[in-house]
Amino acid sequence: MCMVGWEGTIALENGRTAGPEDTLARSALGDQAAFAEIVRQHQGMVFSLALHFLRDRALAEELAQEVFLNLHQNLSAIKSPAHLTFWLRKVTCHRSIDLTRRQKVRPQVSLEDVPEPAASSVENDFMLSETLRRVVNTLPEKARMVVILRYQEDLDPAEIAKVLDMPVNTVKSHLRRSLVMLREKLSRQLGEVQV
Amino acid sequence: MSRLDDELKRAFARTEPPGDFAASLLAKINERAAPRPALWQRLAALFEMPRARFVMATAALLIIIGAAIFSQMRESLPETPEQASSAAPGPEQVKSDPKAPQTGLQAGQTPTLARPEQEQRIKKIKPRRFVKGGALARRHVPKRAVEPEVSPEAEAAKARVLFALQIASSTLKEAQRVIQEDSQNTNTVPTRDR
Numbered sequence: 001m002c003m004v005g006w007e008g009t010i011a012l013e014n015g016r017t018a019g020p021e022d023t024l025a026r027s028a029l030g031d032q033a034a035f036a037e038i039v040r041q042h043q044g045m046v047f048s049l050a051l052h053f054l055r056d057r058a059l060a061e062e063l064a065q066e067v068f069l070n071l072h073q074n075l076s077a078i079k080s081p082a083h084l085t086f087w088l089r090k091v092t093c094h095r096s097i098d099l100t101r102r103q104k105v106r107p108q109v110s111l112e113d114v115p116e117p118a119a120s121s122v123e124n125d126f127m128l129s130e131t132l133r134r135v136v137n138t139l140p141e142k143a144r145m146v147v148i149l150r151y152q153e154d155l156d157p158a159e160i161a162k163v164l165d166m167p168v169n170t171v172k173s174h175l176r177r178s179l180v181m182l183r184e185k186l187s188r189q190l191g192e193v194q195v
Numbered sequence: 196m197s198r199l200d201d202e203l204k205r206a207f208a209r210t211e212p213p214g215d216f217a218a219s220l221l222a223k224i225n226e227r228a229a230p231r232p233a234l235w236q237r238l239a240a241l242f243e244m245p246r247a248r249f250v251m252a253t254a255a256l257l258i259i260i261g262a263a264i265f266s267q268m269r270e271s272l273p274e275t276p277e278q279a280s281s282a283a284p285g286p287e288q289v290k291s292d293p294k295a296p297q298t299g300l301q302a303g304q305t306p307t308l309a310r311p312e313q314e315q316r317i318k319k320i321k322p323r324r325f326v327k328g329g330a331l332a333r334r335h336v337p338k339r340a341v342e343p344e345v346s347p348e349a350e351a352a353k354a355r356v357l358f359a360l361q362i363a364s365s366t367l368k369e370a371q372r373v374i375q376e377d378s379q380n381t382n383t384v385p386t387r388d389r
Contacts (some may be wrong), residue, residue, distance in 0.1 A: 043211070
């Protein structure tokens, strides 16, 4: 059996291809190759959620591994590929929030205390992205996770509410307030950019 | 969609983990999937430690048992002569006790408050050696001149302690001998056979 590069498909020995459902079913039966394929499909999402929230590569990698180990133990409870994605998002978000609360990984800094970016950063996309990540990182844990799920995973408020176990209106208010704060902060510093 | 939304999407784009992420994860899973030894195997493993350590642990255990028995024996003995004498009834008690034996004091004899057996014990306390200097010399009489009566239980406990110490010393000697033999055997084995 060999695995092909495109997502969710494994080429079997008889030429037939296996879809995400087959991959999930076979990994639940103990097929390591199928589980490895699932990991490759979702590792980017899990690792990025943890990395953007924790802002620490080593911690994010460790957390992502724990999430996949947990998945391996609970594969029989996963019903579909969509459920798998939802389960991974939910476990990663909650574990990241728990870890931050437990270890105080990122002490909360006031938005006003974030250092002013240099003027030349407007032209530099990398610097602007880094500034945005830093400003988002000053938000409270739940609001930060809402912003990350909204812009990394492109989820709508209803989906975010399901992942984070909170009312949709709370998600919307988190998003609205976070964006207002971000606009204020950035328009003060990057006046020429239409934010 | 505003420019801010675009910038946020760019800032929070997905990032791939290091290349060996999946491999190290699968290695961890295989490591966890290894069968855990049974309870009896883990218990047996406790006795597979190096011989010297096992012998030392046994010797330490024997010494602890010996010390416990010795302390028990000491507690059963009276610590000072005062305590020993306090165990017997006091002079006032003798006086008031109507069942106490009569001393049969004759006229002109110095009255004492002690019973005959207590007098015998007091005689024993007197220094037997006569040292020049009289009263001064008596000051040098050792305080613990009374030989306390040793109960049979204490004698038995003492014998047990001595027996336990003998066992401990013989075990230690045996251990030393075994270790020496081992080290000699190790030294005599040719290098290519090791």
